[in-house]
Every structure is written in C-alpha cells, then in structure tokens.
Amino acid sequence: MDTEIKLKEIFAEIFNTNKDKINLKTKQNELKEWDSLGQLRLMMAIEEKFDISFSIEEIAGLTSFEMILNKTEQKTGKTH
Amino acid sequence: MKKTAFLSNVNIDPLRHRFENAGQYKICFSGYNQWQAEMLDDNSQLNQFCPDYVFIYLNCDEKNFNINDLISAVQSFTVKNPDCRMIISNFLFKPLSVHTYHDRSESENTEMNRKLNQLSADNQQVLIFNFNRLIQLHGYNSIFDNKYWYLGRIKFSNSGFNLLFSELNNFLNSIQGKVKKLLVLDADNTLWGGVAAEDGWQNLQIGNEGIGRIYLDFQSTVIELKKQGVLLALCSKNYIEDVLNVFENNTNMLLKWDDFVSTEVNWQPKSENLLHLAEVLNISTESMVFIDDNALERAIVANEVPGVAVPEFPKEISTLNDWFINEVVYTNFARHSLTNEDFEKTAQYQRNAKRQLAKQTINYDDYLRNLDIRLDIRSADKTSYTRIAQLTQKTNQFNLSLKRYTDIEILNFIERTDYLVYCISYEDKFGNEGIVGCSIVKIENSSAEIDSFMLSCRVLGRKIEFSFMDYIIKSLKNRGIERINLHYCATERNIILKTFLENYGFNTNDNSHYKNY
Structure with a gap:
C-alpha cells in the first residue's frame, strides 16, 4: 500500500496532475502528459525514488499504473 | 519574470x-x-x-x-x-x-x-x-x-x-x-567541537590535530566567504563570557570576535535573535542563512523566521567543510565574476566589439545551404509503413492532427484507393536520417482532407516542411483535386504547426479548420 501511495505521488508530480486522478486502471496516453517522453521521465523518477532499475524491455511494456505498481513491488521485494 | x-x-x-x-x-x-x-x-x-x-x-x-x-x-x-x-x-x-x-x-x-x-x-x-x-x-x-x-x-x-x-x-x-547577505552561525559543535561552558575554552576540538582540524577547515572557509563580502553573525545560547573566552584565549581559533558584524549570545529563542539581527542590520530575513547543529533550533528558526534559509547539518562531521561549500555556499552565496x-557597465564597449563580430557571423540561409539537404518524397509502400506508424505514435511537436495509427492501419490506408500516404526521407552532409515525416490524405471526389501531416523533431527548423507540403499539393492538383482542407488539433506542444500553416498560406476562420483554395 505504501508503494501505491508513493507511486501516485510520483505520477502526480511527473504528469502535473492530482493524485486522486490516478487509479489502478490508469493507462498510458490517458493522462495528458503521459506520452512516450512522459514514460521515460516517469521511469527515471521511479527508479531513483525506489532505488531500482527497469530493463529497457520493461520500460516499453509498463503501460498502466497497475503494471508499474506490480513491477515496482516485485523489484522492491514487496510482492503480496 | x-x-x-x-x-x-x-x-x-x-x-x-x-x-x-x-x-x-x-x-x-x-x-x-x-x-x-x-x-x-x-x-x-x-x-x-x-x-x-x-x-x-x-x-x-x-x-x-x-x-x-x-x-x-x-x-x-x-x-x-x-x-x-x-x-x-x-x-x-x-x-x-x-x-x-x-x-x-x-x-x-x-x-x-x-x-x-x-x-x-x-x-x-x-x-x-x-x-x-x-x-x-x-x-x-x-x-x-x-x-x-x-x-x-x-x-x-x-x-x-x-x-x-x-x-x-x-x-x-x-x-x-540573487544571493544571501548574512551567514548566522551557532557556536558549540558548529564552530568547534564540544561545549564551551562544560568543556572549558581550552579543551574544545579546534586546531590542527584530529577532529579539531574539521572545525579549523570550516572556519577557514567561513573567513574566505567573509572576504567575498558575506556578513557573519554569531547566534549562540550561552553566557557571553564562556563564548568570549574561546575567542580571546583559544589561539587555535581562526575566526575572531571582530569578524562578526553582530553577536547574539544570550538565552533568548534564536528566532527572536534573528529577527533582532534583521532590525539592527537593516536587512531582510530572506537574505539570511542559519547554520546550527541542533535540529530543534533549526526547526524553530525555519518555522518562525520568514524566508530564512536553514540547511540541514551534516550527520557525519568529517563532511562539514565540503558539505558547507557544496550545499550552502553554491546554493546561497554563489558569485559570478560578471554580474x-x-x-x-561594459555595454558601451560591447556595442563597438559587436560591429567587429558581425563580420564573422553567418546567416540562416547560408547555414541551410551549407547543410546540402537532399529530400526524397514519395508514396508510402510496404517497406515504409512500420516507420510511418511509429512516426504517428511518437511525433508530438510538428504534428497536425496528433492521430496515432498502428502499422496495420497504415498498411490499410496504403492499400485503399481513397487514401494517399506520403513519406519524406532526409539526407544532408552529415548523413542519412531515413524517413523523417509522413502525411495521410483522404480523397473524396475533387476535394482532399489532409488527415495527418508530421515531421520528426530531428529535422525541424530546416524549412523542409515547405517542400513537403509543396509536393503534396502539387501531387493532389495533378490528380484533379480542387479543394484541400485540414483540421489542426491544437495542443501546448504543436504550436509550431499553426505558425507553419499561416506562413504557408492556409486560410482559417476558427484557427482549427484550414483550407488552401
């Protein structure tokens, strides 16, 4: 749950939006600034905040909030 | 701003x-x-x-x-x-x-x-x-x-x-x-290791040996900063005799009592002392930086004194001097030789120098000519559709409608007789960039609607959009098309396209629907 809140805060900051607008179903291109460049800024910020690293293939494939949450939890060892 | x-x-x-x-x-x-x-x-x-x-x-x-x-x-x-x-x-x-x-x-x-x-x-x-x-x-x-x-x-x-x-x-x-003016320093465990009133002025950590060297280096940096014009103030919760004793009797001290424009050694809350300093020195609290090893003091000052910069104090004391330069000096007291x-002052001199400079400059048209640009514009085919789909998905700046298509959809347009798909390749003296732009046009009897028109940002600013549009319009006219329409989808990032449409000579009544006939 902690990861989910932190991720929402990152999303809100990176995409200049309110964190209440982010939910599990939020997908790339649904948020105005979540375009291909936005995706890279997002990945960079998450990597730094959680001290994890996504592979180049993962970055291309993580296109929804839920996918990003699952992958981040997996990498930080918080899978439930 | x-x-x-x-x-x-x-x-x-x-x-x-x-x-x-x-x-x-x-x-x-x-x-x-x-x-x-x-x-x-x-x-x-x-x-x-x-x-x-x-x-x-x-x-x-x-x-x-x-x-x-x-x-x-x-x-x-x-x-x-x-x-x-x-x-x-x-x-x-x-x-x-x-x-x-x-x-x-x-x-x-x-x-x-x-x-x-x-x-x-x-x-x-x-x-x-x-x-x-x-x-x-x-x-x-x-x-x-x-x-x-x-x-x-x-x-x-x-x-x-x-x-x-x-x-x-x-x-x-x-x-x-835009820099701060006053550096306010705590004394115990900031300017020296130890507490003057408890350890005694002769037993403090300050000097060439061991941990004392850390504080010596820090004091030396503070003195350098003072030489650059930064004002220093001392703010310590102590009896003044205890602190004065250190300055007067401990010969290892580099900082002298006179280095401070003002000293606030008392038992008042430090926030009040800072407000007092602002009044005495007639400077705004926004131009102050407060250094104190005590987190509680920092929190109170940050909370009570408007605009004052309160940097965290390093946890590892050996980093004190580098931390101070990196986090405090660069952030608050950065100076440039040319303000x-x-x-x-030098504007006059400069205007003369400018005339000389003007002779060495080049203009934009020379630059473009020197690039030796070669364009290849053609109808898209099965070798180019994947790249075209990629362009529709990735191009955000010079993109007319921002419509995104998959490669299957592009292939479908290419095969249909009521659609035309163009692509443009770019090469200059530095190398071949491959396909850098595309356009999709829907034909209906004698009129055409430009559904998509885009160029990769890699080649923007080289006026090739004019050549590309020329080619499309000429090709449509050759097919007997009389009216060309397009719809511009405005976003924050594709304003350059609007400028282009106007420069090219498209007409509009609503800044959204444009026509060329």
Whole structure:
C-alpha cells in the first residue's frame, strides 16, 4: 500500500496532475502528459525514488499504473 | 519574470519539467538538435521568445557536433540579441575509448574548451557553465545513463538532471546577484567541537590535530566567504563570557570576535535573535542563512523566521567543510565574476566589439545551404509503413492532427484507393536520417482532407516542411483535386504547426479548420 501511495505521488508530480486522478486502471496516453517522453521521465523518477532499475524491455511494456505498481513491488521485494 | 531558453543536441526534456514546476522563469525549450536553426533563423521559436538567458548543452560525442558551428551561431545570435546572456556548458568526451591509451580525444577536448573560453573572452554575452565540475564531483556514471539514450535520446540519469537543475539555478542566481547577505552561525559543535561552558575554552576540538582540524577547515572557509563580502553573525545560547573566552584565549581559533558584524549570545529563542539581527542590520530575513547543529533550533528558526534559509547539518562531521561549500555556499552565496551590473557597465564597449563580430557571423540561409539537404518524397509502400506508424505514435511537436495509427492501419490506408500516404526521407552532409515525416490524405471526389501531416523533431527548423507540403499539393492538383482542407488539433506542444500553416498560406476562420483554395 505504501508503494501505491508513493507511486501516485510520483505520477502526480511527473504528469502535473492530482493524485486522486490516478487509479489502478490508469493507462498510458490517458493522462495528458503521459506520452512516450512522459514514460521515460516517469521511469527515471521511479527508479531513483525506489532505488531500482527497469530493463529497457520493461520500460516499453509498463503501460498502466497497475503494471508499474506490480513491477515496482516485485523489484522492491514487496510482492503480496 | 526572466525568460530562459534551453538548447541542446540531445533530449533534455526532463529539465523542462523541473523548471516548469519551480516556476521561477518563463521558459522555452526547443526540440533537440534544433539548436543551430533556433539561433540563426529570425523566425524561430527562440528568436520570437526574446530570452534573457539561453542555456546551451551540446554533447560533443555526437557525430555532427562541431565547435565552430556553435561559435558562429552564438556570434550571430548575440549580435541580434544584445541583452541576452548565453550560458554555455563546457565539453567533455566520454571517458571510454576503443583507442585506449593512444586515444587523442583528450587534446581535442582541451582544444574545444580553449575555443569556448576564447569565445567567452571575446564576447561578454557568453558565460561558461562548468558542467565538468559536476562530472568530476559526482562521477560520469552517476550523471550519464545509456538506457535512456537508447530509449529516447536522453543522455542524463535522473540524478544527473537533478544536479544539472540545481547547478543551473545557482548559476542563474549568481549572475543576477540573487544571493544571501548574512551567514548566522551557532557556536558549540558548529564552530568547534564540544561545549564551551562544560568543556572549558581550552579543551574544545579546534586546531590542527584530529577532529579539531574539521572545525579549523570550516572556519577557514567561513573567513574566505567573509572576504567575498558575506556578513557573519554569531547566534549562540550561552553566557557571553564562556563564548568570549574561546575567542580571546583559544589561539587555535581562526575566526575572531571582530569578524562578526553582530553577536547574539544570550538565552533568548534564536528566532527572536534573528529577527533582532534583521532590525539592527537593516536587512531582510530572506537574505539570511542559519547554520546550527541542533535540529530543534533549526526547526524553530525555519518555522518562525520568514524566508530564512536553514540547511540541514551534516550527520557525519568529517563532511562539514565540503558539505558547507557544496550545499550552502553554491546554493546561497554563489558569485559570478560578471554580474548584471558589470554587464551593463561594459555595454558601451560591447556595442563597438559587436560591429567587429558581425563580420564573422553567418546567416540562416547560408547555414541551410551549407547543410546540402537532399529530400526524397514519395508514396508510402510496404517497406515504409512500420516507420510511418511509429512516426504517428511518437511525433508530438510538428504534428497536425496528433492521430496515432498502428502499422496495420497504415498498411490499410496504403492499400485503399481513397487514401494517399506520403513519406519524406532526409539526407544532408552529415548523413542519412531515413524517413523523417509522413502525411495521410483522404480523397473524396475533387476535394482532399489532409488527415495527418508530421515531421520528426530531428529535422525541424530546416524549412523542409515547405517542400513537403509543396509536393503534396502539387501531387493532389495533378490528380484533379480542387479543394484541400485540414483540421489542426491544437495542443501546448504543436504550436509550431499553426505558425507553419499561416506562413504557408492556409486560410482559417476558427484557427482549427484550414483550407488552401
């Protein structure tokens, strides 16, 4: 749950939006600034905040909030 | 609000968001690799923006990079914009070479930086941004990250962008003279190790031995800062005799009582002492920096004194001096040899120098001619549809309708008789860029609707959009098309397309529907 809140805060900051607008179903291109460049800024910020690293293939494939949450939890060892 | 523009030959878009969120400057980012055209073209986004400051980061590992191109573009731009300051990052080749120990890039690197220094010496509008200092301090591998280079032409890592952002802010503050005036220092465990009233003035950690050396180095830095014009004040919860004893009797002390413009040694809350200092010295609390090892004191001051800067104190005391320079001095007391005042003083001299400079500059049309551009425009086919789909998905700036298509959809358009799909390939003296733009047109009897029209940002600013549109219109006219319509979908990032439509001669009544007949 902690990861989910932190991720929402990152999303809100990176995409200049309110964190209440982010939910599990939020997908790339649904948020105005979540375009291909936005995706890279997002990945960079998450990597730094959680001290994890996504592979180049993962970055291309993580296109929804839920996918990003699952992958981040997996990498930080918080899978439930 | 001052206007700052950013130019680069790599993607520095993450920097835009940092500056947007900070909201201190009106900003203008050009798509990457348009730096030369932006400076030379009078109608470019940059020239229209009339910036106060232009930051230029050029990565010299890029194949097309040539320092002389930078020099001539900067000379031309500064002649046209005599009030604009150019902040140019110095150069560093990647410290990895297949030529190992017979690599010659180091001398080439030195030569490029020498030319940049010369440019700055000749042209007072040019300031050098010492990016190499950051790289030396934090390490190449922590600032650069290849992953994002392959994904999106981004050279820096997230922490690289953070460092660049704060350094650039400090630099901009320094040239505007936006710096703090007063450094307020605590005494016990800040200027020396130990507590004067408990340990006694003769037993404090200060001096050449052991931990004392840490505080000695710190005091020495504080004295240097004072020599640069920063005012010092002492703020300590103590009986004044205990503190005076240290200053008067401990011969290891570098700081002297007289170094302080004011001393507040008492048992009042420190917040009140700071407000008192503001009154006595007639300076705003916003121009104060408060250093104290005690977290509670820091919290109270930060809370009660408006605008005062209260940096965290280092947890590891051996880092005190470097921490102070890096986190406190650069952030709050950064100075530049050329402040705005100096700049204005030399304006007269400069105007004369400018006339000389004007002879060395080049104009935009010469630049375009020198590029030796070769375009190949044709109907799309089965070899090009995947690249076209990719363009529709990735292009955000020069994109008419922002309609995104999959490769299957593009293939479908190519096969249909009521659609035409064009693509444009670009080559110049630096190399072949391949397919850099496309257009999709829907035909209905004698009229046509341009459904999509886009160019990759890599080739913007070279006027090729005019050639591309010429070709499409001529090809449609040859088919007997009389009316050409299009619909422009406005976003924050594709305004350049609107400018293009107007320059090209499309007519509109609502800034959305355009026609050419």
